[in-house]
Each structure stands twice: as C-alpha cells, then as structure tokens.
Amino acid sequence: MDSDKGLPLPQRYWAIAVVALGITLAVLDGAIANVALPTIARTLNASPADSIWVVNAYQLAITISLLPLASLGDRIGYRRVYMTGLALFTVSSLACALSGSLAALTIARVVQGFGAAGIMSVNTALVRIIYPHDQLGRGVSINATVVALSSVIGPTVASGVLSIATWPWLFAINVPIGVAAFAIGWKSMPRTPGHRQPYDYIGAIMNALFFGLAIVAVDGIGHGEHRPYLVGEIIATVVIGYVFVKRQLTQTAPLLPVDLLRIPVFALSVGASVCSFCAQMLAFVSLPFLLQNNFGMSQVETGFLMTPWPLVIVFVAPLAGVLADRYPAGLLGGIGLAILTVGLVLLASVGAHPAAVDIAWRMAVCGLGFGLFQSPNNRQMLASAPRHRSGGASGMLGTARLTGQTLGAALVALIFGVAPKEGPVIAIDVGAVFAAAAAVVSLLRLTGKRSVEPA
Numbered sequence: 001m002d003s004d005k006g007l008p009l010p011q012r013y014w015a016i017a018v019v020a021l022g023i024t025l026a027v028l029d030g031a032i033a034n035v036a037l038p039t040i041a042r043t044l045n046a047s048p049a050d051s052i053w054v055v056n057a058y059q060l061a062i063t064i065s066l067l068p069l070a071s072l073g074d075r076i077g078y079r080r081v082y083m084t085g086l087a088l089f090t091v092s093s094l095a096c097a098l099s100g101s102l103a104a105l106t107i108a109r110v111v112q113g114f115g116a117a118g119i120m121s122v123n124t125a126l127v128r129i130i131y132p133h134d135q136l137g138r139g140v141s142i143n144a145t146v147v148a149l150s151s152v153i154g155p156t157v158a159s160g161v162l163s164i165a166t167w168p169w170l171f172a173i174n175v176p177i178g179v180a181a182f183a184i185g186w187k188s189m190p191r192t193p194g195h196r197q198p199y200d201y202i203g204a205i206m207n208a209l210f211f212g213l214a215i216v217a218v219d220g221i222g223h224g225e226h227r228p229y230l231v232g233e234i235i236a237t238v239v240i241g242y243v244f245v246k247r248q249l250t251q252t253a254p255l256l257p258v259d260l261l262r263i264p265v266f267a268l269s270v271g272a273s274v275c276s277f278c279a280q281m282l283a284f285v286s287l288p289f290l291l292q293n294n295f296g297m298s299q300v301e302t303g304f305l306m307t308p309w310p311l312v313i314v315f316v317a318p319l320a321g322v323l324a325d326r327y328p329a330g331l332l333g334g335i336g337l338a339i340l341t342v343g344l345v346l347l348a349s350v351g352a353h354p355a356a357v358d359i360a361w362r363m364a365v366c367g368l369g370f371g372l373f374q375s376p377n378n379r380q381m382l383a384s385a386p387r388h389r390s391g392g393a394s395g396m397l398g399t400a401r402l403t404g405q406t407l408g409a410a411l412v413a414l415i416f417g418v419a420p421k422e423g424p425v426i427a428i429d430v431g432a433v434f435a436a437a438a439a440v441v442s443l444l445r446l447t448g449k450r451s452v453e454p455a
Contacts, residue, residue: 031154061113070395085118141321281408
C-alpha cells in the first residue's frame with residue numbers, strides 16, 4: 001500500500017467507520033457517567049464524594065497511559081494498539097455492567113480507561129494511514145465531528161437509558177457495538193510496520209507518575225487542598241518531570257515526543273491546542289452555574305442552551321477539514337480562535353436577564369470559532385510530524401487536549417473559591433483571554449513551514 005494514497009475504497013470507509021465507532025464509545029462513556037453518578041451512588045450506597053471516582057478513575061487511566069500507548073503504536077503498529085484497546089474497552093464495559101459495588105465498578109472503569117486510551121492514542125495516526133495525504137484534513141475532521149456529536153448526544157443517551165432501564169445498561173450497550181466494531185476492524189484496519197527499538201518501560205512509569213501527580217496537584221490547587229500535601233505534590237511533580245524530560249532527550253524515539261516539540265509548527269500547534277481546550281473547559285464548567293444560579297434557569301433549559309456550541313461544531317468541522325487541505329492551518333485556526341474569543345466575551349457580557357435566544361446565538365458563535373480551529377489544527381499537528389512518528393503526534397494531540405481541559409477545570413474551581421458569586425463571569429472572561437492567546441499562537445505558525453512531512 002502506498003502510504004500517501006491511503007486505503008483503497010471501500011476499505012477506507014469501513015476503516016474510518018471503525019475509528020469513528022471507537023471514538024464514539026470512548027467519548028460517550030465519559031459523558032454518560034457524569035449524568036448517571038447520582039443514580040449509581042444511590043444504587044451502590046455510596047456517598048457523592050466517593051462516587052466521583054467512577055469518573056476520575058476513567059479520566060486518570062486515560063491521561064497516564066495515552067503517551068505510552070502512542071509510543072507503543074509506533075513500535076508494534078497502530079492497528080495492534082487500537083484493536084487491543086477496543087477489545088479491552090468492550091470487555092471492561094461488560095465488567096462495569098456486572099459490578100455490584102463501587103470498588104468493583106471503579107476497578108472496571110480503570111481498565112476501561114486503559115482501553116479508551118488505546119483507542120484514543122493512535123486514532124489520528126490511523127487516519128493518516130487510512131486517508132490520502134491530500135485528503136487528510138477531511139479524515140481528521142471526522143474525528144472532530146464524532147467527538148462533538150458524542151458530546152451533544154451523551155447526556156441525552158444517558159437520560160434516555162436511565163428512563164427505561166437501570167444504570168448497568170449504560171455500560172452494557174457498549175458491548176454489542178464494541179463487538180461489531182472489532183469484527184469489522186479485524187478485516188479493514190490497515191497494518192502498519194513498527195520498529196525494533198526497545199520499549200522505554202522506565203519512561204512509561206515516569207510518564208504515569210508525572211501526569212498523575214500533576215493532575216492531583218492541579219486539582220488540589222483548585223479545591224484548596226492542605227498546603228503541606230500540595231507543596232509535596234508540586235515538588236514531586238517537578239522533580240519527576242525534570243528527570244523524565246532529561247531522560248527523554250536521550251531517546252531516539254522518545255515516549256514524550258520532545259523530538260517533535262523541536263519542530264516549531266508542531267510545538268505551536270500543541271500550544272494553541274492546550275490554550276483553546278483550557279478556554280473551552282473554563283466556559284463549559286462555569287456556564288451551568290451562570291445559567292442556573294445567576295439566571296435562574298432549570299437543568300433542562302441549561303442543557304438545551306449549551307447544545308448550540310457542540311452542535312455547530314458538528315457542521316463546521318467537516319467544512320474546516322476541507323479548507324485545511326487548501327489553506328494554512330495557522331490562518332484558519334487564528335480566525336476561528338478570534339471568533340471564539342468574541343463569542344466568550346459576548347457570553348460574559350450578556351446581561352442580568354437575557355432571553356434564551358441571546359444565549360443560544362452566542363453559544364453558536366463559540367461553536368463556530370472552535371469548530372473552525374480544531375480540524376485544521378489537528379491536521380497540521382499530525383502532518384508536521386515525520387510519518388514514522390505518527391503515533392507520538394497522535395498521543396500528543398490527545399495529551400494537549402486533556403492538559404487544557406484539566407487546567408481549565410482547575411482554574412474554574414480556583415476562581416469559584418475566590419469569587420463565588422461573580423465566579424462564572426470571571427471564568428468565562430479568563431477563557432476569552434486563553435482563546436485570544438491561542439489565536440496569537442496559531443497565527444505565529446504562518447511564519448513557518450506548513451508541513452515538514454518527508455516525501
């Protein structure tokens with residue numbers, strides 16, 4: 001197979017369908033668990049605080065294993081990592097459905113998170129193999145569209161299932177979908193060569209410790225953790241991070257892609273991604289409080305009014321993907337992030353008694369801006385890496401997203417602790433600052449080469 005021509009038809013369609021199904025399962029499970037937490041806590045006789053681990057265990061497992069699995073994909077082939085992750089996710093979904101205690105459910109969610117990481121770590125690397133180079137933007141936009149659509153329907157799916165069945169069915173429905181995706185993927189997913197360099201097991205352990213401690217420390221800052229514990233966590237994170245990065249600089253194919261970060265356009269794309277997802281999370285976490293506490297809206301009204309943002313992304317992302325194959329990602333991303341900045345400023349200044357339509361169209365503006373940025377940025381991040389390092393680029397793409405989301409959520413908690421009443425508006429304003437910074441970073445890419453991919 002000519003790597004620049006992608007897979008032949010119709011194999012290409014079947015392969016991208018498997019990628020889309022896997023991403024749908026991974027994203028949906030993060031969304032539906034949030035909605036089901038109160039029900040799960042009551043059924044398993046767990047406290048609300050303890051039940052949070054059903055969500056945290058999943059997210060933490062993904063974060064600490066994303067880069068190690070992406071590096072493993074470069075070594076043994078992306079198909080193996082993806083298909084193993086899909087199988088693990090499916091089996092652990094059944095384990096979640098059969099869990100009879102919070103401890104059993106939490107353990108199953110950890111395993112499910114590792115499966116999701118296998119799916120997410122190499123999905124964009126597979127897109128690079130599946131699609132021809134001149135259509136890469138279209139392929140990458142499918143991921144962005146699927147993620148946005150899954151975010152839209154996640155709460156609706158959870159509410160619908162819980163209205164007719166018990167919470168274990170939220171996880172049980174993954175099983176037939178996962179089995180079908182695995183069966184199709186077994187025949188259609190491309191086989192990619194790896195390399196024979198030894199795997200960096202020590203680096204994988206240090207990666208898990210660094211990102212795990214970093215998340216705990218950032219979360220502790222946001223929630224006002226006791227200072228001695230917080231200082232200890234920060235010191236441990238810095239020390240492990242320093243040794244980890246120093247070690248990675250000596251590797252020919254580093255687990256933490258410091259070699260890719262030396263490519264200016266790749267580093268700028270990562271920076272834009274972190275800032276943009278931080279801005280998005282600052283808004284997403286604070287908006288429900290603004291709508292319900294400040295404007296007196298119900299949970300149902302809040303859900304409907306937050307829908308325009310991801311819904312617009314569903315329509316804009318494919319168009320942005322096509323444009324990304326023709327125009328510089330730095331320009332498209334800069335325009336999109338400028339629009340996102342304007343949308344956030346408009347949301348923060350909506351007034352004390354806004355009509356529903358005044359909120360909805362502002363949310364749509366934010367979705368338009370973010371959708372215009374995301375697909376081109378992901379395409380350039382992937383295309384600017386050498387082909388044999390596609391796994392590292394794919395893993396870094398997911399890590400940048402998770403880093404931005406974690407930082408944004410922690411900043412919201414910190415802002416709410418300092419200014420409870422004005423917190424939502426301040427958080428959205430801070431989000432606008434991050435979006436503006438991301439726009440500047442994106443435009444800086446126009447001074448460099450669009451892609452350094454070797455022929």
